[in-house]
Amino acid sequence: MTNEMLVKPADADWPMYRRTYNGWGHSPLKQITTENVAKLKPAWMMSTGYSEGHEAPPTVVNGIMFTATAGNQILAIKADTGEILWRYKRELPADMLGSHPTNRGVALLGDKVFWMSRDSVLVALDAKSGAEAWTVPVQDYRQGYYANLAPLIVEDKVVVGTSGGERGIRGYIVAFDTETGKETWRTFIVPEPGQPGSETWPQPGDEHADAWKTGGGSSWITGQYDPESKLIYWGTGNGGPWMGDQRPGDNLYLTSVVALAADTGEIKGHFQYHPNDSFDWDEVAAPILVDLKRDGNSVPGLVHASRSGVLWMLERTDDGPIKFIKGTPYVHETWIKSMDPQTGRVEYNEGTKPGTGVVGEFCPSFWGGKDWPPIAYNPDLNYVFIPANENMCTTMQGGSVIDYRAGASYTLGTQGNRSDLYIVDGADHIGEVQAWDLNTGEKVWTHTFESQNWGPLLSTAGGLVFGGGTNDSKFHAYDAKTGDVLWEMKLNSGVIGVPSSFEAGGKQYVAVQAGWGIDAASMQTRLSAAYPDRFKPSATVPTGGVIWVFELAE
Ligand SMILES: O=C(O)c1cc(C(=O)O)c2c(n1)C(=O)C(=O)c1cc(C(=O)O)[nH]c1-2
């Protein structure tokens, strides 16, 4: 695997988290089409040996699949037959805390596989044998740092972020040399006093002067990269603690996209989706890199379907600054009082923002119009596809001011806190897959599900969109033009894995991991408690990780 192959992957391959640096999640393969997708059937499947959420894409290069699973494991598999080539597992320390026991995949360069272990250790393996080349501790897991994202390769560096936004961390994005594992740069999402952006945090001498030390800003989804401008685009997480009034100010660079110079990590541009986060609205899902229309001209753009429920269109520039173009709600929202037409800055509606002892009522819910599952983009149609959760809201109240304790939960407060989830009165569905036409900026179709939808999306040149995400464990193929479901199959478990497509031996395959868990399952638990007649208990969604690979029947 070379840098050139990452910049322009072979049609047959899926060499990184979203296949390409622009984050499209689109395969140019077109043997499987709207005409024949009804003939899709399993080619092989394989139990991973673990339960919990399976979220990683099956990454495939030259017919070899590398993927990560729950259980802190990596598998190398012959992609056409399912034969295991090697298996790597890493024991976690006994005193490891941390939540979200999943993993979102590996990165590849040269003869190595790169992967983040949950205890915040970056691991480089020999791709042929699975033997360790080197490991480096990235941050101290005892302080609440943990990791589950797929690394990003940028030239000779491997770049990763962190989880821990609910545990009083100070988030960062960090780069290591792919050969030696030596750290090249580390950029904190929350600036320290004196650094650019620190003016948006409480100042020395203020009541909350130390807020930046535990301010959150996790970075738990892989960013994108523009090889021409050499800028990395990374989404950033919620504030810590959750209640924004305990860290007055906008709090850059929380809940933003940041543009980082690949060689130094310096923040060259940013756009903050909502200031002074108080909703657990991590905006970690990285925006896709795509051209957009601005005043009739085509400009390099960024598109992000935010957890706050807005489809954002932004302009990127070669030297970094990110400019606002447009923000359009894609689900029912109640929090936006106004959006500045020049800057995109949002003012909050009265009563929507929770605080310490203050109730906030807001839609979408704290899980967002969409949480982490990635959007996809079809360049032939110029459509963006969004896996959305519509009609969901939250009532939230922060408790008394929370004492920081290293590694412990650091969210709402110590007492009197609540965060309830409810469905808008009269709403008949939650889950959606939406398609938006970037030529017009309009939504062109919506497919709805009674169930929530936590299904990452895959687009293919065969005119298809694939995704699971529903609580009936089905994996669906949609017609990219119309949203009609052309094929679906009930798998062993709910599907929250990122689907991929690849070619081996001249044949196109579609691959995905089934394995329900993490927040899709928590949402099911909450919904079934609140709406027992509409949502069966969480236990009725089967669990257990299986890699599924599909092909066309002869
Ligand atoms: O703030 C954080 O550091 C952090 C980390 C993670 C994670 O590591 O997966 C999630 C969240 N927050 C979060 O807010 C959230 O809704 C969530 C859902 C999931 C998932 O895998 O389904 N992870 C996370």
Ligand SMILES: [Ca+2]
């Ligand atoms: Ca979070």
